Amino acid sequence: MVNTYSKGEIKIGELGYVNKNCWLARNLNYPPTKHCQFCQLKFNDCLFFKYSLISLVLVLIIFSIAFLTEGSVSRLLIISVFTLIIVYGYYFDKSTESIIEANFAQKKAKEELKDLSENLQQKVDEQTKELRDAYEVEKNARKQLEELGNVKNQFLMTVQHHLRTPLTSMRGYADLLLGGTFGKMSKKIRNIVERFEVSTVSMIKMVNEFLDITQFQLGKEVVRLKDEINLCPIFHDIAKDIELEVKKKGLYLKLEKPEGVCFVKGDQEKLKIALVNFFDNAVKYTKEGGITVKLKINDKKLIVQITDTGMGIPKDRLEKLFDMTFERSDEAKKSFASGRGIGLYLSSQVIKAHNGRVWAESEGEGKGSTFNIELPIERREEDSVASLQFKNKFS
Amino acid sequence: MKTNTPRGTSKKILIVEDDEDFLSILKIKFISEGFSIATAKDGEEGIIMAEKEKPDLIMSDILMPIMDGIEMARKIKESDKDAQILFLTNIQDADYAKRLENSKEFDYLIKADLRIDEIVEKVKKKLGVK
Numbered sequence: 194m195v196n197t198y199s200k201g202e203i204k205i206g207e208l209g210y211v212n213k214n215c216w217l218a219r220n221l222n223y224p225p226t227k228h229c230q231f232c233q234l235k236f237n238d239c240l241f242f243k244y245s246l247i248s249l250v251l252v253l254i255i256f257s258i259a260f261l262t263e264g265s266v267s268r269l270l271i272i273s274v275f276t277l278i279i280v281y282g283y284y285f286d287k288s289t290e291s292i293i294e295a296n297f298a299q300k301k302a303k304e305e306l307k308d309l310s311e312n313l314q315q316k317v318d319e320q321t322k323e324l325r326d327a328y329e330v331e332k333n334a335r336k337q338l339e340e341l342g343n344v345k346n347q348f349l350m351t352v353q354h355h356l357r358t359p360l361t362s363m364r365g366y367a368d369l370l371l372g373g374t375f376g377k378m379s380k381k382i383r384n385i386v387e388r389f390e391v392s393t394v395s396m397i398k399m400v401n402e403f404l405d406i407t408q409f410q411l412g413k414e415v416v417r418l419k420d421e422i423n424l425c426p427i428f429h430d431i432a433k434d435i436e437l438e439v440k441k442k443g444l445y446l447k448l449e450k451p452e453g454v455c456f457v458k459g460d461q462e463k464l465k466i467a468l469v470n471f472f473d474n475a476v477k478y479t480k481e482g483g484i485t486v487k488l489k490i491n492d493k494k495l496i497v498q499i500t501d502t503g504m505g506i507p508k509d510r511l512e513k514l515f516d517m518t519f520e521r522s523d524e525a526k527k528s529f530a531s532g533r534g535i536g537l538y539l540s541s542q543v544i545k546a547h548n549g550r551v552w553a554e555s556e557g558e559g560k561g562s563t564f565n566i567e568l569p570i571e572r573r574e575e576d577s578v579a580s581l582q583f584k585n586k587f588s
Numbered sequence: 589m590k591t592n593t594p595r596g597t598s599k600k601i602l603i604v605e606d607d608e609d610f611l612s613i614l615k616i617k618f619i620s621e622g623f624s625i626a627t628a629k630d631g632e633e634g635i636i637m638a639e640k641e642k643p644d645l646i647m648s649d650i651l652m653p654i655m656d657g658i659e660m661a662r663k664i665k666e667s668d669k670d671a672q673i674l675f676l677t678n679i680q681d682a683d684y685a686k687r688l689e690n691s692k693e694f695d696y697l698i699k700a701d702l703r704i705d706e707i708v709e710k711v712k713k714k715l716g717v718k
Contacts, residue, residue, distance in 0.1 A: 358607055362613060
């Protein structure tokens with residue numbers, strides 16, 4: 194049975210050369226081919242075809258001679274058979290030669306293929322090893338970098354803890370002096386001690402901020418969602434804190450209140466610090482006009498919108514505004530030189546830890562900006578007492 | 589290990605603090621507020637003083653040499669279930685805070701976040717002193 198037969202294929206298989214014989218192939222209804230499968234030549238050049246024609250001509254010549262010379266038929270038949278045997282013997286000899294050649298070529302091709310495949314496997318193995326080695330190096334480097342980062346953060350945390358100890362004492366002594374524990378002070382000395390206390394408190398605040406950032410980076414739970422916070426008193430406190438600065442700069446501060454009071458689940462201290470940052474920035478970077486704060490309730494979310502008429506934010510900086518780059522724009526540096534550039538990062542981290550989100554909008558430089566803070570509402574109170582309390586706090 | 593008995597004492601506080609400056613500040617302030625004060629510089633001294641003085645409130649730091657505040661507080665609670673302990677620490681570490689919150693036995697205040705007056709106020713509130 195012939196299982197395969199394709200154009201140009203040399204196959205020394207079950208049917209041997211018969212399979213390759215174009216004449217037999219044609220007669221056995223193999224798929225048509227313009228070439229002899231055995232000798233790889235066109236039919237006109239095919240050896241079998243040629244030898245068959247030669248034999249036929251020779252036999253015809255022998256028989257013609259027999260008729261012309263009236264020779265014995267049996268003798269002529271014997272001569273014809275011998276002629277045929279010689280011609281086909283020659284043909285089969287040629288065929289065998291071709292088969293051996295084909296076999297040899299196939300064997301050679303197989304060996305080359307084997308070599309190639311072995312080489313390829315070796316190359317693949319080498320490259321895989323190189324890749325694995327590179328991956329290991331990269332993995333180790335990343336691990337070392339991570340460890341180094343953790344050591345750095347742990348070191349920073351220790352430094353910050355130790356910095357707070359003397360700072361607390363400095364503040365404590367200033368408190369005692371100002372509280373009159375050591376007797377009355379002259380106005381001049383009192384003024385100096387007050388300034389000393391303000392500087393100490395600002396230093397403590399700074400250390401606290403750095404400590405929080407380090408803890409965020411270490412993946413520690415900086416914010417604990419433990420309190421049910423009424424945001425109204427917080428806004429009241431913030432408004433009171435920035436009132437002096439707002440008035441000093443001749444700005445306005447408007448607040449648009451929602452109906453009722455809403456409570457947020459969170460960390461009162463941290464949330465206040467985060468919100469104060471947004472208000473502080475609005476005042477810091479606004480020279481004319483003022484600040485409008487809108488509180489919107491959308492479904493189960495509270496959106497605090499702080500809009501200022503200040504220096505605005507270039508569009509390309511809007512997205513990176515909350516990244517940990519500690520970068521400040523040149524304009525920001527011009528208007529407020531001593532900023533540290535960590536406030537927005539820290540505030541956004543605190544809001545995120547409250548399951549909220551922060552985003553900024555601005556039409557560009559000099560066109561003011563709006564900071565949006567979205568926080569999930571834990572509970573709402575619609576009653577008039579709560580509402581009244583809210584209005585009183587802000588009016 | 590010292591005890592001061594000032595004018596018109598009503599309540600006694602044991603302050604356990606290894607930082608001499610802060611210990612001195614607290615001592616001066618609370619004495620001026622009319623409290624009776626005992627002091628200790630580490631956890632071990634704290635246990636001895638707590639037993640000896642039977643204070644109304646133990647105000648303790650957490651990170652201290654020899655024995656830390658948490659271990660000291662546990663040991664004091666073992667012998668006196670009703671002992672009132674307030675941690676006054678600068679460890680603003682969420683893990684510590686969580687452990688303290690979960691135990692529910694101890695209150696804690698962050699030193700650096702409060703003025704001395706505020707600390708006094710919180711202590712008075714805890715002890716029910718006006």
